[in-house]
Amino acid sequence: MTQPLFLDDAYVRDANAVVIAHTPEGGVVLDKSIFYATGGGQPGDSGTISWDGQRLSIATCVKVKDSDAGHTALVPAEPAPLPAIGTHVVQALDWERRHSHMRVHTALHLLSVVIPLPVSGGSISAGKGRLDFDMPEAPDDKEDLERSLNALIELDYVVSEGWIDDEELLANPHLVKTMAVQPPIGSGQVRLVRIGDDTRQIDLQPCGGTHVARTSEIGRVRLGKIEKKGKRNRRVYLHLDD
Template sequence: MTVQMFLDDAYIRDAEASVIAHTPEGGVVLDASIFYATGGGQPGDSGTLSWTGHKLTIATCVKIKDSKDGHTALVPAEPAPLPAIGTRVTQSLDWERRHSLMRVHTALHLLSVVIPLPVSGGSISVGKGRLDFDMPDAPDDKDALERSLNALIELDYVVSQDWISDDELRANPQLVKTMSVMPPMGAGRVRLVRIGNEARQIDLQPCGGTHVARTSEIGRVRLGKIEKKGKQNRRVYLHLDD
Protein backbone atom coordinates (compact mmCIF):
# COMPACT_ATOMS: atom_id res chain seq x y z
CA MET A 1 0.00 0.00 0.00
CA THR A 2 1.11 3.54 -0.72
CA VAL A 3 1.47 5.09 2.74
CA GLN A 4 -0.86 8.10 2.80
CA MET A 5 1.21 10.54 4.83
CA PHE A 6 -1.44 13.27 4.73
CA LEU A 7 -3.77 11.21 6.89
CA ASP A 8 -1.56 11.81 9.91
CA ASP A 9 -0.29 15.27 8.96
CA ALA A 10 -2.07 17.32 6.28
CA TYR A 11 0.54 20.07 6.63
CA ILE A 12 3.49 18.17 5.14
CA ARG A 13 4.43 20.16 2.05
CA ASP A 14 7.58 18.28 0.98
CA ALA A 15 8.75 14.73 1.59
CA GLU A 16 11.05 12.09 0.15
CA ALA A 17 9.83 8.76 -1.20
CA SER A 18 10.87 5.96 -3.52
CA VAL A 19 9.35 5.09 -6.89
CA ILE A 20 7.95 1.55 -6.74
CA ALA A 21 6.06 1.32 -10.06
CA HIS A 22 4.78 3.04 -13.19
CA THR A 23 1.22 2.71 -14.44
CA PRO A 24 0.42 1.83 -18.08
CA GLU A 25 -1.01 5.35 -18.46
CA GLY A 26 2.27 6.98 -17.43
CA GLY A 27 1.65 7.58 -13.73
CA VAL A 28 4.21 7.32 -10.94
CA VAL A 29 3.58 5.13 -7.90
CA LEU A 30 5.43 5.96 -4.68
CA ASP A 31 5.86 3.96 -1.50
CA ALA A 32 4.64 6.97 0.53
CA SER A 33 2.68 9.99 -0.68
CA ILE A 34 1.76 13.45 0.57
CA PHE A 35 -0.62 13.82 -2.42
CA TYR A 36 -4.31 13.27 -1.74
CA ALA A 37 -5.92 11.08 -4.41
CA THR A 38 -9.21 12.19 -5.97
CA GLY A 39 -12.16 10.85 -4.00
CA GLY A 40 -15.03 11.74 -1.71
CA GLY A 41 -15.76 14.92 -3.64
CA GLN A 42 -12.24 16.26 -3.11
CA PRO A 43 -9.90 16.61 -6.12
CA GLY A 44 -6.42 15.14 -6.15
CA ASP A 45 -3.43 17.27 -5.20
CA SER A 46 -1.02 18.81 -7.67
CA GLY A 47 2.66 19.70 -7.31
CA THR A 48 6.06 18.42 -8.45
CA LEU A 49 8.42 15.46 -8.22
CA SER A 50 12.14 16.24 -8.21
CA TRP A 51 15.19 14.01 -8.50
CA THR A 52 18.77 14.53 -9.61
CA GLY A 53 18.70 16.94 -12.54
CA HIS A 54 14.97 16.51 -13.18
CA LYS A 55 11.62 17.95 -12.17
CA LEU A 56 8.20 16.56 -13.14
CA THR A 57 5.00 18.61 -12.81
CA ILE A 58 2.16 16.59 -11.29
CA ALA A 59 -1.37 17.50 -12.38
CA THR A 60 -3.26 15.28 -9.95
CA CYS A 61 -3.22 12.09 -7.92
CA VAL A 62 -5.63 9.19 -8.46
CA LYS A 63 -6.44 5.85 -6.92
CA ILE A 64 -5.33 2.95 -9.07
CA LYS A 65 -8.46 1.13 -10.16
CA ASP A 66 -8.76 -2.42 -8.87
CA SER A 67 -5.52 -2.08 -6.90
CA LYS A 68 -5.76 -4.60 -4.09
CA ASP A 69 -2.77 -2.96 -2.40
CA GLY A 70 -4.36 0.49 -2.15
CA HIS A 71 -1.78 2.21 -4.33
CA THR A 72 -2.21 5.72 -5.72
CA ALA A 73 -0.59 7.19 -8.81
CA LEU A 74 0.77 10.67 -9.52
CA VAL A 75 -0.35 11.85 -12.96
CA PRO A 76 2.12 14.08 -14.87
CA ALA A 77 0.75 17.29 -16.35
CA GLU A 78 2.19 16.31 -19.75
CA PRO A 79 4.12 13.36 -21.21
CA ALA A 80 7.69 13.37 -19.87
CA PRO A 81 10.43 10.94 -18.83
CA LEU A 82 9.55 9.32 -15.51
CA PRO A 83 11.92 8.62 -12.63
CA ALA A 84 13.10 5.03 -12.81
CA ILE A 85 11.77 2.46 -10.36
CA GLY A 86 13.88 2.63 -7.23
CA THR A 87 14.69 6.34 -7.64
CA ARG A 88 14.56 8.46 -4.53
CA VAL A 89 12.44 11.55 -5.27
CA THR A 90 11.29 14.68 -3.45
CA GLN A 91 7.57 15.34 -3.69
CA SER A 92 6.31 18.91 -3.22
CA LEU A 93 2.70 20.06 -3.04
CA ASP A 94 1.09 23.06 -4.66
CA TRP A 95 0.46 24.23 -1.11
CA GLU A 96 -1.74 27.23 -1.83
CA ARG A 97 -4.17 25.01 -3.73
CA ARG A 98 -4.10 22.23 -1.13
CA HIS A 99 -4.65 24.63 1.76
CA SER A 100 -7.68 26.16 0.03
CA LEU A 101 -9.16 22.68 -0.42
CA MET A 102 -8.53 21.93 3.27
CA ARG A 103 -10.32 25.11 4.34
CA VAL A 104 -13.30 24.39 2.09
CA HIS A 105 -13.55 20.76 3.20
CA THR A 106 -13.65 21.65 6.90
CA ALA A 107 -16.15 24.43 6.19
CA LEU A 108 -18.44 21.91 4.48
CA HIS A 109 -18.34 19.68 7.56
CA LEU A 110 -19.54 22.69 9.57
CA LEU A 111 -22.22 23.41 6.96
CA SER A 112 -23.60 19.94 7.67
CA VAL A 113 -23.83 21.00 11.32
CA VAL A 114 -25.83 24.20 10.75
CA ILE A 115 -28.04 22.33 8.25
CA PRO A 116 -28.63 19.06 10.17
CA LEU A 117 -30.13 17.12 7.27
CA PRO A 118 -28.91 14.03 5.38
CA VAL A 119 -26.30 14.83 2.73
CA SER A 120 -26.92 13.39 -0.74
CA GLY A 121 -23.79 14.68 -2.48
CA GLY A 122 -21.00 17.20 -2.42
CA SER A 123 -18.03 18.68 -4.20
CA ILE A 124 -14.88 20.58 -3.18
CA SER A 125 -12.82 22.93 -5.32
CA VAL A 126 -10.39 25.79 -4.79
CA GLY A 127 -12.12 28.56 -2.87
CA LYS A 128 -15.58 27.02 -2.97
CA GLY A 129 -17.64 23.90 -2.51
CA ARG A 130 -21.19 22.64 -2.19
CA LEU A 131 -23.33 20.08 -0.41
CA ASP A 132 -26.59 18.55 -1.60
CA PHE A 133 -29.11 18.01 1.17
CA ASP A 134 -32.28 15.99 1.48
CA MET A 135 -34.17 19.28 1.87
CA PRO A 136 -37.68 19.44 0.37
CA ASP A 137 -38.14 23.14 1.27
CA ALA A 138 -35.68 26.02 0.96
CA PRO A 139 -34.30 27.49 4.22
CA ASP A 140 -36.35 30.35 5.62
CA ASP A 141 -33.30 32.55 6.30
CA LYS A 142 -30.07 31.93 4.39
CA ASP A 143 -28.39 34.90 6.09
CA ALA A 144 -29.05 33.35 9.51
CA LEU A 145 -27.44 30.10 8.36
CA GLU A 146 -24.40 32.05 7.15
CA ARG A 147 -24.10 33.87 10.48
CA SER A 148 -24.35 30.58 12.39
CA LEU A 149 -21.69 29.02 10.19
CA ASN A 150 -19.25 31.90 10.65
CA ALA A 151 -19.90 31.89 14.40
CA LEU A 152 -18.82 28.24 14.58
CA ILE A 153 -15.71 29.01 12.53
CA GLU A 154 -14.74 31.91 14.81
CA LEU A 155 -15.01 29.74 17.93
CA ASP A 156 -11.72 28.15 16.83
CA TYR A 157 -12.57 24.52 17.46
CA VAL A 158 -9.79 21.96 17.20
CA VAL A 159 -10.08 19.54 14.25
CA SER A 160 -8.67 16.09 14.99
CA GLN A 161 -9.00 12.49 13.90
CA ASP A 162 -9.61 9.07 15.35
CA TRP A 163 -9.95 5.56 13.97
CA ILE A 164 -12.62 2.92 14.51
CA SER A 165 -13.05 -0.57 13.16
CA ASP A 166 -15.38 -1.45 10.30
CA ASP A 167 -17.57 -3.31 12.79
CA GLU A 168 -17.77 -0.27 15.08
CA LEU A 169 -18.96 1.86 12.17
CA ARG A 170 -21.58 -0.72 11.22
CA ALA A 171 -22.78 -0.61 14.82
CA ASN A 172 -23.00 3.21 14.71
CA PRO A 173 -24.59 4.06 11.33
CA GLN A 174 -25.65 7.49 12.62
CA LEU A 175 -22.03 8.62 12.14
CA VAL A 176 -22.50 8.53 8.37
CA LYS A 177 -24.12 11.72 7.07
CA THR A 178 -23.86 10.94 3.37
CA MET A 179 -26.80 9.11 1.83
CA SER A 180 -25.18 8.22 -1.50
CA VAL A 181 -21.59 7.34 -0.60
CA MET A 182 -20.51 5.05 2.18
CA PRO A 183 -17.05 5.57 3.67
CA PRO A 184 -14.39 3.16 2.38
CA MET A 185 -14.41 -0.04 4.36
CA GLY A 186 -12.59 -3.34 4.05
CA ALA A 187 -9.17 -2.27 5.33
CA GLY A 188 -10.25 -3.03 8.87
CA ARG A 189 -10.49 0.53 10.13
CA VAL A 190 -12.21 3.80 9.24
CA ARG A 191 -10.95 7.31 9.88
CA LEU A 192 -13.18 9.73 11.76
CA VAL A 193 -12.75 13.51 11.63
CA ARG A 194 -13.82 15.31 14.83
CA ILE A 195 -14.52 19.03 15.21
CA GLY A 196 -14.36 20.09 18.84
CA ASN A 197 -13.35 17.95 21.81
CA GLU A 198 -14.94 15.67 24.38
CA ALA A 199 -16.22 18.66 26.36
CA ARG A 200 -17.93 20.20 23.31
CA GLN A 201 -17.94 18.05 20.18
CA ILE A 202 -19.50 19.84 17.20
CA ASP A 203 -19.16 17.14 14.56
CA LEU A 204 -17.86 13.60 14.11
CA GLN A 205 -18.07 11.74 10.81
CA PRO A 206 -16.08 9.31 8.65
CA CYS A 207 -13.80 11.15 6.23
CA GLY A 208 -10.56 10.39 4.38
CA GLY A 209 -9.94 13.97 3.21
CA THR A 210 -7.60 16.73 4.33
CA HIS A 211 -8.62 19.35 6.89
CA VAL A 212 -7.28 22.40 8.69
CA ALA A 213 -6.17 22.00 12.31
CA ARG A 214 -8.53 24.62 13.76
CA THR A 215 -11.77 26.07 12.44
CA SER A 216 -10.51 29.68 12.66
CA GLU A 217 -8.06 28.81 9.87
CA ILE A 218 -11.02 28.58 7.46
CA GLY A 219 -11.64 32.32 7.62
CA ARG A 220 -14.98 33.91 6.84
CA VAL A 221 -17.27 32.18 4.38
CA ARG A 222 -20.43 33.14 2.56
CA LEU A 223 -23.29 31.02 1.29
CA GLY A 224 -24.09 31.30 -2.39
CA LYS A 225 -27.02 29.99 -4.36
CA ILE A 226 -29.40 27.38 -2.99
CA GLU A 227 -30.65 25.41 -5.98
CA LYS A 228 -33.47 22.90 -6.18
CA LYS A 229 -32.15 19.58 -7.46
CA GLY A 230 -35.02 17.17 -7.86
CA LYS A 231 -38.06 16.67 -5.68
CA GLN A 232 -36.24 16.25 -2.37
CA ASN A 233 -32.79 17.79 -2.87
CA ARG A 234 -31.35 21.27 -2.63
CA ARG A 235 -27.77 22.24 -3.44
CA VAL A 236 -26.10 24.77 -1.13
CA TYR A 237 -22.99 26.57 -2.38
CA LEU A 238 -20.25 27.83 -0.05
CA HIS A 239 -17.45 30.28 -0.85
CA LEU A 240 -14.32 31.35 1.02
CA ASP A 241 -14.33 35.12 1.43
CA ASP A 242 -10.58 35.52 0.79
Protein backbone atom coordinates in the same frame (compact mmCIF):
# COMPACT_ATOMS: atom_id res chain seq x y z
CA MET B 1 0.29 0.17 -0.40
CA THR B 2 1.33 3.76 -1.00
CA GLN B 3 1.72 5.14 2.53
CA PRO B 4 -0.59 8.22 2.77
CA LEU B 5 1.54 10.67 4.72
CA PHE B 6 -1.23 13.31 4.64
CA LEU B 7 -3.33 11.19 7.00
CA ASP B 8 -0.71 11.64 9.73
CA ASP B 9 -0.06 15.30 8.98
CA ALA B 10 -2.02 17.28 6.38
CA TYR B 11 0.49 20.14 6.69
CA VAL B 12 3.49 18.30 5.25
CA ARG B 13 4.37 20.20 2.07
CA ASP B 14 7.33 18.15 0.83
CA ALA B 15 8.81 14.73 1.50
CA ASN B 16 11.21 12.15 0.13
CA ALA B 17 9.93 9.00 -1.56
CA VAL B 18 10.96 6.15 -3.84
CA VAL B 19 9.35 5.30 -7.19
CA ILE B 20 7.97 1.75 -6.96
CA ALA B 21 5.97 1.49 -10.21
CA HIS B 22 4.61 3.17 -13.32
CA THR B 23 1.02 2.81 -14.48
CA PRO B 24 0.08 1.94 -18.07
CA GLU B 25 -1.39 5.45 -18.36
CA GLY B 26 1.94 7.07 -17.49
CA GLY B 27 1.47 7.69 -13.78
CA VAL B 28 4.16 7.49 -11.11
CA VAL B 29 3.57 5.31 -8.04
CA LEU B 30 5.54 6.17 -4.90
CA ASP B 31 6.11 4.16 -1.75
CA LYS B 32 4.73 7.06 0.31
CA SER B 33 2.86 10.16 -0.74
CA ILE B 34 1.85 13.59 0.52
CA PHE B 35 -0.55 13.89 -2.45
CA TYR B 36 -4.22 13.28 -1.69
CA ALA B 37 -5.83 11.07 -4.35
CA THR B 38 -9.15 12.14 -5.87
CA GLY B 39 -12.05 10.77 -3.84
CA GLY B 40 -14.93 11.64 -1.56
CA GLY B 41 -15.66 14.82 -3.49
CA GLN B 42 -12.14 16.19 -2.92
CA PRO B 43 -9.85 16.58 -5.96
CA GLY B 44 -6.39 15.10 -6.11
CA ASP B 45 -3.45 17.29 -5.19
CA SER B 46 -1.08 18.90 -7.68
CA GLY B 47 2.58 19.82 -7.32
CA THR B 48 5.96 18.50 -8.46
CA ILE B 49 8.44 15.69 -8.01
CA SER B 50 12.18 16.29 -8.45
CA TRP B 51 15.18 13.98 -8.88
CA ASP B 52 18.75 14.21 -10.21
CA GLY B 53 18.28 17.78 -11.44
CA GLN B 54 15.01 16.94 -13.18
CA ARG B 55 11.53 18.12 -12.30
CA LEU B 56 8.09 16.80 -13.25
CA SER B 57 4.89 18.80 -12.81
CA ILE B 58 2.04 16.78 -11.33
CA ALA B 59 -1.53 17.65 -12.36
CA THR B 60 -3.35 15.38 -9.93
CA CYS B 61 -3.20 12.17 -7.92
CA VAL B 62 -5.55 9.21 -8.44
CA LYS B 63 -6.15 5.78 -7.01
CA VAL B 64 -4.65 3.04 -9.14
CA LYS B 65 -7.40 0.98 -10.77
CA ASP B 66 -7.63 -2.68 -9.78
CA SER B 67 -4.99 -2.20 -7.11
CA ASP B 68 -5.78 -4.33 -4.08
CA ALA B 69 -2.64 -2.94 -2.46
CA GLY B 70 -4.08 0.58 -2.21
CA HIS B 71 -1.58 2.31 -4.48
CA THR B 72 -2.02 5.87 -5.70
CA ALA B 73 -0.46 7.38 -8.83
CA LEU B 74 0.80 10.87 -9.60
CA VAL B 75 -0.43 12.03 -13.01
CA PRO B 76 2.03 14.25 -14.94
CA ALA B 77 0.69 17.57 -16.21
CA GLU B 78 2.06 16.74 -19.69
CA PRO B 79 3.91 13.85 -21.33
CA ALA B 80 7.50 13.71 -20.08
CA PRO B 81 10.19 11.18 -19.15
CA LEU B 82 9.37 9.52 -15.84
CA PRO B 83 11.82 8.78 -13.04
CA ALA B 84 12.89 5.15 -13.22
CA ILE B 85 11.64 2.60 -10.72
CA GLY B 86 13.89 2.76 -7.66
CA THR B 87 14.62 6.47 -8.09
CA HIS B 88 14.63 8.62 -4.96
CA VAL B 89 12.49 11.72 -5.51
CA VAL B 90 11.42 14.80 -3.58
CA GLN B 91 7.68 15.49 -3.79
CA ALA B 92 6.28 18.97 -3.21
CA LEU B 93 2.66 20.12 -3.05
CA ASP B 94 0.98 23.09 -4.64
CA TRP B 95 0.36 24.16 -1.08
CA GLU B 96 -1.94 27.11 -1.75
CA ARG B 97 -4.36 24.85 -3.65
CA ARG B 98 -4.19 22.03 -1.05
CA HIS B 99 -4.70 24.43 1.84
CA SER B 100 -7.74 25.91 0.10
CA HIS B 101 -9.18 22.38 -0.22
CA MET B 102 -8.56 21.83 3.50
CA ARG B 103 -10.35 25.04 4.46
CA VAL B 104 -13.32 24.29 2.21
CA HIS B 105 -13.58 20.68 3.37
CA THR B 106 -13.72 21.59 7.04
CA ALA B 107 -16.21 24.39 6.29
CA LEU B 108 -18.47 21.85 4.55
CA HIS B 109 -18.41 19.65 7.65
CA LEU B 110 -19.59 22.68 9.62
CA LEU B 111 -22.25 23.39 7.01
CA SER B 112 -23.64 19.92 7.73
CA VAL B 113 -23.89 21.01 11.37
CA VAL B 114 -25.90 24.20 10.73
CA ILE B 115 -28.05 22.28 8.20
CA PRO B 116 -28.63 19.02 10.13
CA LEU B 117 -30.09 17.06 7.23
CA PRO B 118 -28.84 13.98 5.35
CA VAL B 119 -26.21 14.80 2.72
CA SER B 120 -26.79 13.34 -0.74
CA GLY B 121 -23.65 14.62 -2.46
CA GLY B 122 -20.81 17.10 -2.34
CA SER B 123 -17.85 18.59 -4.13
CA ILE B 124 -14.72 20.53 -3.17
CA SER B 125 -12.53 22.84 -5.24
CA ALA B 126 -10.09 25.66 -4.54
CA GLY B 127 -11.99 28.45 -2.82
CA LYS B 128 -15.44 26.90 -2.97
CA GLY B 129 -17.51 23.79 -2.48
CA ARG B 130 -21.06 22.55 -2.21
CA LEU B 131 -23.23 20.02 -0.42
CA ASP B 132 -26.47 18.49 -1.62
CA PHE B 133 -29.03 17.96 1.12
CA ASP B 134 -32.19 15.90 1.42
CA MET B 135 -34.12 19.17 1.76
CA PRO B 136 -37.61 19.30 0.23
CA GLU B 137 -37.94 23.05 0.83
CA ALA B 138 -35.31 25.78 0.62
CA PRO B 139 -34.25 27.30 3.96
CA ASP B 140 -36.22 30.34 5.08
CA ASP B 141 -33.20 32.52 5.89
CA LYS B 142 -29.92 31.89 4.06
CA GLU B 143 -28.31 34.90 5.79
CA ASP B 144 -29.06 33.38 9.21
CA LEU B 145 -27.43 30.11 8.15
CA GLU B 146 -24.37 32.05 7.00
CA ARG B 147 -24.15 33.90 10.31
CA SER B 148 -24.44 30.63 12.24
CA LEU B 149 -21.74 29.01 10.12
CA ASN B 150 -19.30 31.89 10.57
CA ALA B 151 -20.01 31.93 14.31
CA LEU B 152 -18.95 28.28 14.54
CA ILE B 153 -15.81 28.99 12.55
CA GLU B 154 -14.85 31.88 14.84
CA LEU B 155 -15.17 29.70 17.95
CA ASP B 156 -11.87 28.13 16.89
CA TYR B 157 -12.72 24.48 17.49
CA VAL B 158 -9.94 21.93 17.30
CA VAL B 159 -10.18 19.54 14.34
CA SER B 160 -8.75 16.10 15.01
CA GLU B 161 -8.98 12.53 13.80
CA GLY B 162 -9.55 9.10 15.24
CA TRP B 163 -10.34 5.62 14.05
CA ILE B 164 -13.29 3.31 14.52
CA ASP B 165 -13.50 -0.36 13.60
CA ASP B 166 -16.03 -1.62 11.10
CA GLU B 167 -18.23 -3.20 13.75
CA GLU B 168 -18.43 0.01 15.78
CA LEU B 169 -19.38 2.00 12.69
CA LEU B 170 -22.10 -0.45 11.72
CA ALA B 171 -23.43 -0.22 15.28
CA ASN B 172 -23.49 3.61 15.07
CA PRO B 173 -25.09 4.44 11.70
CA HIS B 174 -25.90 7.99 12.87
CA LEU B 175 -22.23 8.87 12.31
CA VAL B 176 -22.70 8.57 8.53
CA LYS B 177 -24.23 11.76 7.12
CA THR B 178 -23.78 10.97 3.46
CA MET B 179 -26.57 9.11 1.69
CA ALA B 180 -24.92 8.56 -1.69
CA VAL B 181 -21.40 7.58 -0.59
CA GLN B 182 -20.82 5.20 2.28
CA PRO B 183 -17.48 5.10 4.10
CA PRO B 184 -15.24 2.24 3.01
CA ILE B 185 -15.37 -0.77 5.27
CA GLY B 186 -13.58 -4.05 4.99
CA SER B 187 -10.07 -2.97 5.95
CA GLY B 188 -10.91 -3.18 9.65
CA GLN B 189 -10.82 0.53 10.49
CA VAL B 190 -12.51 3.72 9.29
CA ARG B 191 -11.09 7.19 9.87
CA LEU B 192 -13.23 9.72 11.76
CA VAL B 193 -12.85 13.50 11.65
CA ARG B 194 -13.91 15.28 14.81
CA ILE B 195 -14.64 18.97 15.30
CA GLY B 196 -14.50 20.01 18.95
CA ASP B 197 -13.16 18.22 22.00
CA ASP B 198 -14.35 16.36 25.08
CA THR B 199 -15.84 19.57 26.46
CA ARG B 200 -17.93 20.26 23.37
CA GLN B 201 -17.91 18.07 20.30
CA ILE B 202 -20.00 19.52 17.49
CA ASP B 203 -19.30 17.07 14.66
CA LEU B 204 -17.96 13.56 14.20
CA GLN B 205 -18.17 11.71 10.90
CA PRO B 206 -16.21 9.26 8.74
CA CYS B 207 -13.90 11.09 6.32
CA GLY B 208 -10.66 10.32 4.51
CA GLY B 209 -9.96 13.88 3.35
CA THR B 210 -7.63 16.64 4.51
CA HIS B 211 -8.69 19.30 7.01
CA VAL B 212 -7.36 22.35 8.82
CA ALA B 213 -6.25 21.97 12.44
CA ARG B 214 -8.62 24.60 13.86
CA THR B 215 -11.84 26.05 12.49
CA SER B 216 -10.59 29.65 12.72
CA GLU B 217 -8.10 28.79 9.97
CA ILE B 218 -11.02 28.56 7.53
CA GLY B 219 -11.62 32.32 7.67
CA ARG B 220 -14.95 33.86 6.79
CA VAL B 221 -17.20 32.12 4.33
CA ARG B 222 -20.33 33.08 2.45
CA LEU B 223 -23.15 30.97 1.15
CA GLY B 224 -23.90 31.23 -2.54
CA LYS B 225 -27.02 30.21 -4.37
CA ILE B 226 -29.22 27.36 -3.22
CA GLU B 227 -30.40 25.33 -6.20
CA LYS B 228 -33.24 22.87 -6.48
CA LYS B 229 -31.79 19.67 -7.95
CA GLY B 230 -34.76 17.35 -7.52
CA LYS B 231 -37.98 16.87 -5.61
CA ARG B 232 -36.17 16.46 -2.28
CA ASN B 233 -32.74 17.82 -3.11
CA ARG B 234 -31.22 21.27 -2.56
CA ARG B 235 -27.64 22.15 -3.51
CA VAL B 236 -25.98 24.69 -1.21
CA TYR B 237 -22.85 26.47 -2.45
CA LEU B 238 -20.16 27.74 -0.11
CA HIS B 239 -17.33 30.19 -0.90
CA LEU B 240 -14.23 31.26 1.00
CA ASP B 241 -14.22 35.03 1.40
CA ASP B 242 -10.47 35.36 0.74
